[in-house]
Amino acid sequence: MTAKTSDTGLDELTINKDTQEMLLRAQEEHIMTVWDRLEAQEPQCGYCALGLSCRNCAMGPCRVDPFGEGPQKGVCGADADIIVARNLARTIAAGAASHSDHGRDILELLYHIGAGETTAYQVTEAEKLKRLAGEYGIDVKGKEPNEIAKDLAWEMMEDFGTRKGQLTFVNRVPEPRQAIWEKLGITPRGIDRENVEALHRTHMGVDNDYVNILLHGLRTGLSDGWGGSMIATELSDVLFGTPQPLSSRMNLGALEVDQVNIALHGHNPMLSDVIVRAAQDPELLKLAEEKGAKGINLVGLCCTGNELLMRRNVPMAGSNLMQELVIMTGALDAMVVDYQCIMPAVTDVARCYHTEVISTFDKAKFPDATHVPFDPKRGMEIGREIVGLAVERFADRVPERIHIPVEPVDMMAGFSVEAIVGALGGSPEPLVNAIKEGQIRGAVGVVGCNNPKIRQDYGHVTLTRRLIENDILVVVTGCSAVANGKAGHMVPEAAEKAGPGLSAVCKALGIPPVLHLGSCVDNTRILVLAAALANFLGVDIDALPLAGAAPEWYSEKAVAIGAYVVASGIYTVLGVQPAIFGSPSVVNLLAAGLEDVVGATFAVEPDPERAAVLIRRHIEKKRAGLGLEAADPESIPMPEAAAS
Ligand code: XCC
Ligand code: SF4
Secondary structure: OOHHHHHOOHHHHEOOHHHHHHHHHHHHHOOOOHHHHHHHHOOOOHHHHHOOEEOOOOOOOEEOOOOOOOOOOOOOOOOHHHHHHHHHHHHHHHHHHHHHHHHHHHHHHHHHHHOOOOOOOOOOOHHHHHHHHHHOOOOOOOOOHHHHHHHHHHHHHHHHOOOOOOOHHHHHOOHHHHHHHHHHOOOOOOHHHHHHHHHHHOOOOOOOOHHHHHHHHHHHHHHHHHHHHHHHHHHHHHHHOOOOOEEEEEOHHHOOOOOEEEEEEEOOHHHHHHHHHHOOOHHHHHHHHHOOOOOEEEEEEHHHHHHHHHHHOOOEEEOHHHOOOOHHHOOOOEEEEOOOOOOOHHHHHHOOOOOEEEEOEOOEOOOOOEEOOOOHHHHHHHHHHHHHHHHHHHOOOOHHHOOOOOOOEEEEEOOOHHHHHHHOOOOOHHHHHHHHHOOOOEEEEEOOOOOOOOOEOHHHHHHHHHHHHOOEEEEEEHHHHHHHHHOOOOOHHHHHHOOHHHHHHHHHHOOOOEEEEEOOOOHHHHHHHHHHHHHHHOOOHHHOOEEEEEOOOOOHHHHHHHHHHHHOOOOEEEOOOOOOOOOHHHHHHHHHHHHHHHOOOEEEOOOHHHHHHHHHHHHHHHHHHOOOOOOOHHHOOOOOOOOO
């Protein structure tokens, strides 16, 4: 069944030519995609969409009638506020747990290296390792990197538990903000602890005060942003290198028709790093040649793709909605997956082609995939085995079915905070001055996923475009980085699309107006940058002309990110409604009440033209608050809501 793609103009589903061509192919070949499955689910459950259903215990499942006619309480007596708040807290916990468990995997790898248990990996950034060890109070004098690695890993493991009382990276947070968290009782104590406590509190009959539940939701988010995700980012830099600006290419055109193509999909870079090395192995290259291939070509998908793009210049095939479509090119010999955002549907699509799906983590298995369990102690061996499987598959291609749409688009990636500060000459001062003088009005993180409910990339690209046109610097991560890369926003020449002030700054520095900061765990780079700017100015983060946006989010992880960004003092606009509208009290708290508490709120605005105005108004307001030259927010006209 391919109803959606045949009934609806492809233009309404996506702004991308590569997606459109592959959806036509899906129609011809009768292959179901995520868009078809969404249509099959419609109409989706209204109670669930509003957050009003609960199945936290076996007296339920329960639901609260939003129109006030049916039941207003669950069997246990939980009302709409409690049910919505509990559901939201569980969503945050699931997202935070995903990021943080990813962080733990990298951390355990650091430990194995330090303990001399693997030679497949090593510390590549000894200086950064020392800097981190310093933050953790470890004496590094006279120690070899591996010894420091072991000590640091041990200390970071304590951040997951409760022994320390609070996470070490909380020390990076500007003091006024630390004081706010302390006063509210939401300073994150231990990464695992906050997640476990979130599950405890949302069990029947524990926390029945929606405000209290939501505050803990923020704390759980903070344990991700200033904990699990931050550890993932920092240690990935230590092990695989701190990203530096580089030029690359992206979209489905990154596949090579005459080479073995391997897509690396998921989030954790540790396995894909050995695959990058194995793909250069002369023996495997020779085997590929014997099979008739001219080489071995790697492409990325989702955040594993972002990690590899930033550090290894592996071109990106696409974002989360492209994972089925890349198989339909008929030119993908293997898809290697680790975890998160990998649709179970990939093995269904792969069955229609010659593509081998290879799962690699014991915690993330897929029916019909070949499972090659990752073991950091045998890294290279496994890398070679996987590349070997892909090479074998090349011979099974069906030439008539190969269709690679479009040519790849050029883009730049690799803007770690270190690289940005480096480009500025070693200090955030030039950026601060450009903001003070109004050349740059402020900065916005446009992040997160694609969601088939939204015309693919329209939200990311439109919002970003309106912001840069108005001299607002945009930083991107995750699938938003793919959207903006494909739209041509991430080359230095894109400075032409920016307003005069931002354009001049970009030209002087030779950088694009939209900077690629990395994967979704790398949203912590935005926190680090925001803290550095705030500390430089001697203010709290919420005083800065900053904002966040997730125009097309779908994932629980995006909710966790939203929670830590807002709790860190940054106003955030969501393009997809979270399941909270069944409780006006919860909506009120998140959209207004939090302002007095953490100095930032959430807004929901599906129309990116209107979201851009909300953000511009917010930035002018913050500029005025800092005593900088600022426009009257109300002088920025709000476009009419688009008819849907
Ligand atoms: Fe997943 Fe990170 Fe979302 Fe993309 S942006 S769909 S979470 S890959 Ni994080
Ligand atoms: Fe129903 Fe309460 Fe059980 Fe939820 S926790 S399923 S509202 S009885």
